[in-house]
Amino acid sequence: MSNPARDSTGCGYRVAAGSVPGRESRSADSVVLRTAGLPLRLYTVGPWAISRCGRGCRGVTVAVMGTHDPYWTRGSDPMNRLDRRALLKGSAAVGALGLTHSVDGAAASASGRGAAKRVVVLGAGLAGLGAAYNLVRHGYDVIVLEAQGRPGGRVQTVREGFRRGGHAELGAIRIFESHEYTLRYVRQFGLDLTPYDTGARAFHLQGRRFLPPRPGEPWPLSGFAPGEQPDPAARFGDYLNSGFAKLGDVFDPGWPAAFPSALELDATTFAGHLRSQGASATWREWFYAQEGRIGRVNAAAGFASESLTTGTFLGSIRGGNDRLPYAMAAALGDRVRYRSEVLRIAQDRTGVTVGYRDRGGLHQIRADRCVCALPFAPLRRVNIATPFSPDKMAAIHRLRYLAAARCHFQTRNRFWERDPLGPLGGLNLVGTDTMAGRVWNTSSQQTDPHLGMIHAYMLDTEALEFARHGHARVTAMGNLLRQLLPGIRGQIVGIAHKAWQEDPWAGGVTAWAQPGELRWMFPAMRQVEGRVHFAGEHTSLWMAWMNGALESAERVVGEILHADGEPRRAAGLLTR
Numbered sequence: 193m194s195n196p197a198r199d200s201t202g203c204g205y206r207v208a209a210g211s212v213p214g215r216e217s218r219s220a221d222s223v224v225l226r227t228a229g230l231p232l233r234l235y236t237v238g239p240w241a242i243s244r245c246g247r248g249c250r251g252v253t254v255a256v257m258g259t260h261d262p263y264w265t266r267g268s269d270p271m272n273r274l275d276r277r278a279l280l281k282g283s284a285a286v287g288a289l290g291l292t293h294s295v296d297g298a299a300a301s302a303s304g305r306g307a308a309k310r311v312v313v314l315g316a317g318l319a320g321l322g323a324a325y326n327l328v329r330h331g332y333d334v335i336v337l338e339a340q341g342r343p344g345g346r347v348q349t350v351r352e353g354f355r356r357g358g359h360a361e362l363g364a365i366r367i368f369e370s371h372e373y374t375l376r377y378v379r380q381f382g383l384d385l386t387p388y389d390t391g392a393r394a395f396h397l398q399g400r401r402f403l404p405p406r407p408g409e410p411w412p413l414s415g416f417a418p419g420e421q422p423d424p425a426a427r428f429g430d431y432l433n434s435g436f437a438k439l440g441d442v443f444d445p446g447w448p449a450a451f452p453s454a455l456e457l458d459a460t461t462f463a464g465h466l467r468s469q470g471a472s473a474t475w476r477e478w479f480y481a482q483e484g485r486i487g488r489v490n491a492a493a494g495f496a497s498e499s500l501t502t503g504t505f506l507g508s509i510r511g512g513n514d515r516l517p518y519a520m521a522a523a524l525g526d527r528v529r530y531r532s533e534v535l536r537i538a539q540d541r542t543g544v545t546v547g548y549r550d551r552g553g554l555h556q557i558r559a560d561r562c563v564c565a566l567p568f569a570p571l572r573r574v575n576i577a578t579p580f581s582p583d584k585m586a587a588i589h590r591l592r593y594l595a596a597a598r599c600h601f602q603t604r605n606r607f608w609e610r611d612p613l614g615p616l617g618g619l620n621l622v623g624t625d626t627m628a629g630r631v632w633n634t635s636s637q638q639t640d641p642h643l644g645m646i647h648a649y650m651l652d653t654e655a656l657e658f659a660r661h662g663h664a665r666v667t668a669m670g671n672l673l674r675q676l677l678p679g680i681r682g683q684i685v686g687i688a689h690k691a692w693q694e695d696p697w698a699g700g701v702t703a704w705a706q707p708g709e710l711r712w713m714f715p716a717m718r719q720v721e722g723r724v725h726f727a728g729e730h731t732s733l734w735m736a737w738m739n740g741a742l743e744s745a746e747r748v749v750g751e752i753l754h755a756d757g758e759p760r761r762a763a764g765l766l767t768r
């Protein structure tokens with residue numbers, strides 16, 4: 193990062209030219225020039241950088257090879273300063289909504305339209321909670337039905353079994369700077385973020401444990417394609433830019449079907465795209481060891497999500513991410529009915545009837561409208577008595593969910609700081625091609641400064657393999673970790689784990705469109721069906737993120753306000 197001098201174009205961003213080889217510099221220039229006059233947002237994650245236009249995303253989105261240091265530096269763009277100030281204060285959009293903690297007080301002020309209309313919200317994940325919270329703010333009479341005994345769904349923090357106040361995230365962990373919706377609600381509910389520490393990452397690939405070689409030294413891996421071995425990171429631009437460039441305008445209402453190049457992406461997987469660009473199997477394994485096993489993810493969904501969800505800042509909520517859903521649920525009070533499993537949805541011209549079961553037996557609720565914020569995996573078990581459109585029904589029945597698992601270990605100390613390879617650190621301690629996937633370090637999130645907290649974060653085939661070990665899965669993981677981090681022997685003092693594909697209320701980590709499916713499923717999943725509106729990460733561009741769940745919550749509230757003849761309020765809600 194020695195020479196951050198080259199100014200861009202008045203967008204307020206500068207390129208640190210010293211660390212950018214020629215080809216990538218040209219890529220960087222083309223981004224800056226094509227979006228000149230618009231504020232750009234440039235994000236770096238690990239060794240790669242994503243850039244996109246910060247307003248409307250009409251510029252070309254490009255990933256640029258980097259070194260292990262971010263080489264984009266944020267300049268003094270006034271739009272950006274405004275955004276950051278707004279975020280710190282709880283965001284301009286929240287201000288427009290008039291959101292505060294006192295959900296009841298605001299509901300009263302929003303009334304005045306006669307009897308409040310009733311909305312029944314299905315699911316108390318972030319999507320359902322966000323929809324309910326905003327609807328109450330707009331004067332609606334809201335009831336939330338949640339099958340489990342807790343709010344949060346795929347945001348689940350575990351504290352039991354850990355020493356000295358330790359906690360671990362079984363579900364969502366990272367919040368990026370670009371997660372505007374998540375950050376807004378975090379601020380709104382007075383929560384703080386804790387950043388992750390940074391540090392060296394080890395690799396365990398092809399049976400060997402090693403640190404990234406010094407510049408100029410080859411990577412100790414066999415099977416690279418010509419040109420990959422000296423510096424695999426140098427291929428990021430070649431292999432990924434073509435994908436980002438094909439995305440088109442992801443915010444266009446017709447995306448992806450309206451963009452032929454996006455349809456090309458939809459027809460393949462992330463791995464398929466990388467292969468088509470010449471990436472070797474070794475390069476792909478090296479990539480997954482850092483970014484997660486996303487090879488079988490639909491390429492259009494994967495590139496869209498990656499283009500929107502990166503950021504230079506990375507953290508999670510101090511004390512546990514579940515503090516956000518618990519705070520939102522507390523604001524809703526007894527409007528949230530726990531252990532209430534939705535069994536049936538029926539509708540007619542005047543309203544929606546939802547059948548559910550709780551400890552007291554079977555019940556029915558009649559409402560003017562319904563927000564369905566259930567993942568489609570459990571929705572498949574619900575009786576849709578008044579069938580939705582054929583595409584929606586097909587999506588509900590066919591949408592798959594990606595397997596994911598976490599296996600956490602609390603340790604007596606942070607032994608990796610004395611690793612024989614040298615002191616390791618950062619979130620991603622070891623990137624592997626084993627069942628463990630990535631070994632992550634969340635110790636900086638803990639209150640105790642000495643105990644350690646690490647876990648294996650497994651996606652897709654890794655998570656399936658972990659689960660196949662059945663009752664022996666933790667033993668199997670402990671044995672594997674002894675190879676990946678030899679110092680772990682005798683260290684473990686607490687354990688927590690979960691395989692999400694086994695959770696009947698989720699079905700997996702995220703909606704998983706297969707090649708060729710996103711073109712029809714994405715619009716179908718979001719489409720309003722009479723008086724039933726659909727929220728949830730699967731209905732958002734930010735699939736697989738809390739940000740997507742919360743974005744979808746605001747979208748459905750906008751839909752309802754609009755349908756109820758409140759276009760002005762709806763517009764205010766949807767303004768970002």
Ligand SMILES: Cc1cc2nc3c(=O)[nH]c(=O)nc-3n(C[C@H](O)[C@H](O)[C@H](O)COP(=O)(O)OP(=O)(O)OC[C@H]3O[C@@H](n4cnc5c(N)ncnc54)[C@H](O)[C@@H]3O)c2cc1C
Nearest residue numbers: 315317318319339345346364365366534728729737738741
């Ligand atoms: C392992 C893992 C890692 C993740 N990592 C991150 C991350 O780092 N950063 C990030 O931002 N996001 C991450 N996510 C994604 C994030 O957690 C989700 O995108 C988001 O929480 C989804 O919210 P949702 O409301 O759409 O769905 P959910 O959270 O799944 O909520 C759905 C709710 O519906 C309920 N429900 C289901 N069926 C019924 C029924 N029949 N009746 C009543 N209720 C029902 C469920 O119990 C649940 O509470 C991760 C998720 C997982 C699992």
